[in-house]
Amino acid sequence: MHLSVQTLFLAASATRVLASCAHGTFLQPRAEEGGEVKVGTFGYIGTIGPLNWAALETANMVCATGTRQSPIDMAGNVFTLLQPADVQLTVNDMPDGAEFENLGTTVEVITQGGSLAVAGKQFELQQFHFHLPSEHLDNGTSQAMEMHMVFQSATQEIAVVGVYIGIADGAAAAAAKRSTRIDRRQSVSTAPTTLLETIFSVVDQIAVPGTKVKTPPLVMSEVVDLVKAQPFQIYSGSLTTPPCSEGVSWHVSTAKLGVSPASFVKVRDVIGFNSRFPQNTPGQPNILMISALGSAAAAVAVAAAPVIAPPA
Template identity: 80%
Template sequence: MTFTLRALLVAASATRVLASCAHGTFLRPRAEEGGAVQVGTFGYIGTIGPLNWAALETPANNACATGTRQSPIDMVEGVFTVLQGSDVQLTVNDMPAGAEFENLGTTVEIITQGGTLNVADKQFELQQFHFHLPSEHLDNGTSQAMEMHMVFQSAAQEIAVVGAYINIADAAPAAATKKRSSRINNNNRRQEAAAPPAAAAITPTTLLETIFSVVDQIATPGTKVTTPPLVMSEVVDLLKANAFQIYAGSLTTPPCSEGVSWHVSTARLGVTPASFTKVRDVIGFNARYPQNTPGQPNLLMISALGSAAAAVADAAAAAA
């Protein structure tokens, strides 16, 4: 089966693949401060894309094609447990002098300056946070505009990731219109009164607007810039005011290592249309396709088995 799978995957570069989801962790120790930004050699399209990550470096990336608890997934009822944000101890230090913001070629990433996630009697230290466009996780079958991943590591080298969806902020509300004429009939009034309340508006998140104000300065992979001062409390407070959907999955980039504790927030962050356009123009498309339900066979294994079965059937038919 291993041979069959490898034969079906297109051969590609044997250059060592670096995992952006693990940047600053034991899987990818961060370079010295002030050193060159390491640019990843995997991608999201063609022969360096997710369908071929396992072939980019074997056996290191084998889990990308054989793992049974791969991320991202469709966040539907039954695949996660819910933990209220008030039950999670989450802190992230402000960065009054700004933070290093770098382009890894596969994403753009903020190198953080302290933060912890305490859950289930374990403490994880914040390493970095980065962005995917569109969202990697689906919200009950629906893709969101972007997703932020905050990567934490424990002393035992375990990985926990907090994921937060990012939507495009609603336009500013229009000026109030004049009251309708009193001639509106009572039936219309009753219909208006019975209408369900509108969904809460998505407003721009100050932290994201501050970060993305300089994203165009790192348009070239391997470049970096220092952001303006970053105040993290707005995002932390929003995350803690909502719930986390928790499941055991993997890194969403090579080597697709499993055992990652995912905490996907029910909160919604927001960016203005202008900021979204700036980010899109820099990072483009960088989302791994949704994986199978945790515990079920890897989609690439299923595909390989199907291809092998079809080849056997064709050979048998030709010999008949």
């Protein structure tokens, strides 16, 4: 029994190479500008949730077998710290606003130009979207939200800049100003980030999956300047949505954005819960496969246990 399960694990792991990094990432352009918003067929709860993603489509098998899955706990030696000078990040302002869509699985802003240059590779910004709560843990701690800025290279490679979002209110801002200690892994925005407040001011207009709205003008410089002034925690992981393709270059920012309590509630009421649970340390077996092996071993043990007759 042990050998057959192990063989199944190895066979399933081989399917990772079949999953295209572009598939399922909202990178494919719609048929025409302003076309229909495609609503995701996966979810985060029940039979369409992360525990069952691999069963929804054959292409999703790597969600249950991959050994470099995201998100993870950003702690210990799982990442390399990359200094700001080693990263070039630009995002164009959008003076006419941007298309803001409800995909059913997240809310997403379609961007109008931006780039990421790192380690001799050039990536172009496609979109950014939000998860609630944060998908990556910050040294064991979940944050209120996380923004993912998704970039793609000419050779279809994907890089993602992840930025934590905390709830910023008057008390938090006052406490931050009184503090004299600065944690290099947590450069906290002491006030609501203007860009986020602008975007989320219209999030209630796309409460229904498949709908979209034009945002007010978006000035990206506030966020870009904050993010590119701080180190990045980098590692090689995967998409956090099906098909969970690996080879994604993650850059988790040590900066932190802020959102007002009122805006957080508005976003929460639209998005709900949309975070994949933290995965195993990169390079270790997939936690779903470990669970399956454990369940199989337990079933064998139960079947092999002697039957004890009840006392007469």
